[in-house]
Amino acid sequence: MLIVVGGHSRNIGKTSVVAGLIRALPEWDWTAMKITQFGHGICSASGAGCGCCLAPEHPYAIAQERSANDSDTGRFLAAGARRSYWVRTATGQLANALPAVREVWAASRNLIVESNSIVEFLMPDLYLVVLDFAQQDFKASSRRLLSRADACVVIERDLSDPRWNGVPRGAWDDKLCFPVRPPQYTTAALTAFVNERLLAAGAVAGCGGAPV
Numbered sequence: 001m002l003i004v005v006g007g008h009s010r011n012i013g014k015t016s017v018v019a020g021l022i023r024a025l026p027e028w029d030w031t032a033m034k035i036t037q038f039g040h041g042i043c044s045a046s047g048a049g050c051g052c053c054l055a056p057e058h059p060y061a062i063a064q065e066r067s068a069n070d071s072d073t074g075r076f077l078a079a080g081a082r083r084s085y086w087v088r089t090a091t092g093q094l095a096n097a098l099p100a101v102r103e104v105w106a107a108s109r110n111l112i113v114e115s116n117s118i119v120e121f122l123m124p125d126l127y128l129v130v131l132d133f134a135q136q137d138f139k140a141s142s143r144r145l146l147s148r149a150d151a152c153v154v155i156e157r158d159l160s161d162p163r164w165n166g167v168p169r170g171a172w173d174d175k176l177c178f179p180v181r182p183p184q185y186t187t188a189a190l191t192a193f194v195n196e197r198l199l200a201a202g203a204v205a206g207c208g209g210a211p212v
Helices: 014-024 072-079 094-106 140-148 188-200
Strands: 002-007 030-038 060-064 083-090 110-114 126-132 151-155 177-180
Touching (some): 002 014, 002 140, 014 030, 014 110, 014 126, 030 072, 030 094, 060 094, 072 083, 094 110
Parallel strands (some): 002 126
Antiparallel strands (some): 060 083
């Protein structure tokens, strides 16, 4: 089964939500993945500036994390994921990495992915979007995909209204929302919701399905 966790901006807790769900639901035998799209001038293979990010020989890179360290993919392992991957592509070039993503998915019992853009290519069993009212930035891709979210994870900041502009309130306010307060990025209610949705989708704990 496939769960995707996205968000409207950087550094709003997406990694913490993914790690929290892995830790709270170990019976689902998770493989975890983080997808990063680099801007112009950043090499997908190295993550460093080189000016070759759109070159045919560097369409994407995928690395398996081996250590439970402080990196985002290392945090997934520390939370209990069996395997953890970092997929890197140039902005707008995620399609190049799809064969590798599908290969990981096919070899996984249940895959949880930190990304927004992957939803444009794959149909997850559950798509969660992290929203932070205090963060003004709202990426165009997030606006486009917000309607597809099954539920929102709202970072509590004691704000009644978000600081972002140009996003109709009904785009998120009408959805099922789970408030969380850092440093706790998951709650019993959110965990129960994810567990119930996976069961309803026909998953079996410890024995997931591969993509078609």
